[in-house]
Amino acid sequence: MEPPAESAQPNRPTSAADEVAEVRKLVREAQSGDLSAYDELVRRHQERIYGLCYHMTSNHEDAHDLAQDAFVKAWQAIRTFKGDASFYTWVYRIAVNTCLNHLKTKRNRTLHLSLNDLEINPENDPELVALVSERTPRRDAGLSELHRRLNESMLKLSEEHRAVVTMHDIQGMPHDEIAKVLGVNPGTVRSRLFYARQQLQAWLSDLVG
Amino acid sequence: MNHDEQEEIQKLLRLKRHEVPPPGYFRDFSAGVMARIHREEATRPVPWWRRQTLPWSPSARMAWSNALTLVGLGVVACSLYITSVTGPEGNPSLITSQPQLGGLGLGSESKGSLVPNTSLLSMESPIEIRMIPIRATAPADTNPFPQGLFQLPENPSVRVGFGPNR
Numbered sequence: 147m148e149p150p151a152e153s154a155q156p157n158r159p160t161s162a163a164d165e166v167a168e169v170r171k172l173v174r175e176a177q178s179g180d181l182s183a184y185d186e187l188v189r190r191h192q193e194r195i196y197g198l199c200y201h202m203t204s205n206h207e208d209a210h211d212l213a214q215d216a217f218v219k220a221w222q223a224i225r226t227f228k229g230d231a232s233f234y235t236w237v238y239r240i241a242v243n244t245c246l247n248h249l250k251t252k253r254n255r256t257l258h259l260s261l262n263d264l265e266i267n268p269e270n271d272p273e274l275v276a277l278v279s280e281r282t283p284r285r286d287a288g289l290s291e292l293h294r295r296l297n298e299s300m301l302k303l304s305e306e307h308r309a310v311v312t313m314h315d316i317q318g319m320p321h322d323e324i325a326k327v328l329g330v331n332p333g334t335v336r337s338r339l340f341y342a343r344q345q346l347q348a349w350l351s352d353l354v355g
Numbered sequence: 356m357n358h359d360e361q362e363e364i365q366k367l368l369r370l371k372r373h374e375v376p377p378p379g380y381f382r383d384f385s386a387g388v389m390a391r392i393h394r395e396e397a398t399r400p401v402p403w404w405r406r407q408t409l410p411w412s413p414s415a416r417m418a419w420s421n422a423l424t425l426v427g428l429g430v431v432a433c434s435l436y437i438t439s440v441t442g443p444e445g446n447p448s449l450i451t452s453q454p455q456l457g458g459l460g461l462g463s464e465s466k467g468s469l470v471p472n473t474s475l476l477s478m479e480s481p482i483e484i485r486m487i488p489i490r491a492t493a494p495a496d497t498n499p500f501p502q503g504l505f506q507l508p509e510n511p512s513v514r515v516g517f518g519p520n521r
Contacts, residue, residue, distance in 0.1 A: 181389065188385040196384070201371060210384075217388045218395060289370075296371060315368040343364045344356045354363045 166232075173233050176224050184224070188217050191234060194317065195241045201312040202245040202305075204297040212248055216241035231326055239327045242309055249305045292353065299349040307342035310335055315343075 169190070175183035195216055200209035220237045227236055300308055309328065313319040314335070321339075325332040347354060 181392065184392075185385050185389055188388050189381075192381050192384050192388075196376070196381070200374065206376070213384075214388050214391055218391050221388075221392050222395070292370065293374060296367065300371075311368065315365050316371050340356075340361075343361050346364050346368070347356055347360050350364070350367060354360065354367065 169233050170229070173224070173227065173229070176221070177227070184221055187233065187237075191237055192217075194234075195237065197317060198238065198241050198312060199245055201300070201316050202242075202249065202308060204301055208248070212244050213241065216244045219244065235323060235326055239329075242313075242327055246305050246309065295350060295353060299346050302349060303342055303345060307338055307345070310338045311342045311346070314339055 169187070172183045172187050176187060192213065196209055196213040199212040199216070200206065203209050203212065216237065220240050223240070227233065231239075300311065303311065306328075310324060313324045313327065314321070319327075321332045321335045324335045328335070
């Protein structure tokens with residue numbers, strides 16, 4: 147008997163190599179104008195692209211619009227995609243640039259948070275449960291308060307520093323791939339990451355302990 | 356900032372991984388992207404050269420047929436013009452396209468042509484036409500011509516031509 151996940155998505159490849167080959171095929175079809183192939187590419191990358199936009203803006207509505215913007219721009223430029231990098235890196239770069247442009251044009255606008263629209267359920271992660279319950283000095287501060295403080299601190303960072311923290315510490319992207327996305331040296335990524343963490347540590351010192 | 360403090364910050368930031376949209380949020384996300392793509396392509400002006408390379412739409416088909424008709428008419432007009440100027444043998448003379456009337460015994464017959472091969476339009480020296488007086492004779496049973504009716508000057512000539520000296 148097949149597992150439910152596979153039976154629910156019978157067309158999805160099973161191995162990483164199959165996934166890469168499948169994405170390449172979809173990209174070729176999209177480059178020849180097949181919108182249904184591009185729809186499948188969007189479905190495969192939408193959650194990570196949305197996550198990037200959300201962590202860059204800390205705003206649900208902005209993240210939604212920016213993620214859609216990024217996919218629309220990627221469709222308009224898909225014929226220029228040469229395949230030097232993976233499609234994911236390419237579309238991720240478009241999304242990062244879209245977010246950075248958005249943040250620069252609206253730098254003076256009052257940023258607002260919309261955590262109520264999101265589901266926060268770290269109870270599924272034992273490590274984080276331990277972090278919140280044991281290492282947080284202010285135990286009365288609820289999870290929402292913790293997230294609010296985190297997002298406020300993230301928004302205090304410059305766009306470039308926020309981007310590397312989002313990609314590495316939140317989304318788990320390796321340094322080399324971040325360097326490819328941003329078009330900088332891996333050393334620059336590491337130094338930006340160190341500086342950003344230093345600032346966050348200063349702003350969240352009462353939570354870090 | 357030491358390594359442990361960095362680790363603490365990283366753990367704290369990992370909390371943000373749990374900030375995810377409600378279940379089902381992404382169900383219609385790609386449909387929204389597709390709708391935006393359709394909207395953008397409908398409003399974005401397509402360059403004329405791109406429009407003609409699109410798959411056979413009625414407008415593109417009509418544009419191509421019009422263009423081909425115009426090109427065909429142009430080719431026909433050019434070939435007619437070249438034929439009228441150079442003639443069928445490529446000799447740039449207007450006279451050679453005239454019908455050959457040499458068989459009628461008129462004009463110069465040196466090359467079987469009615470008129471000289473030099474074009475009238477290219478003539479620069481005037482032609483001298485000499486008028487030769489003829490003696491009018493009348494039959495004996497008719498009345499004689501009145502005196503002085505055909506008196507012409509001796510050796511008369513009239514200069515005619517198209518050259519600049521005229």
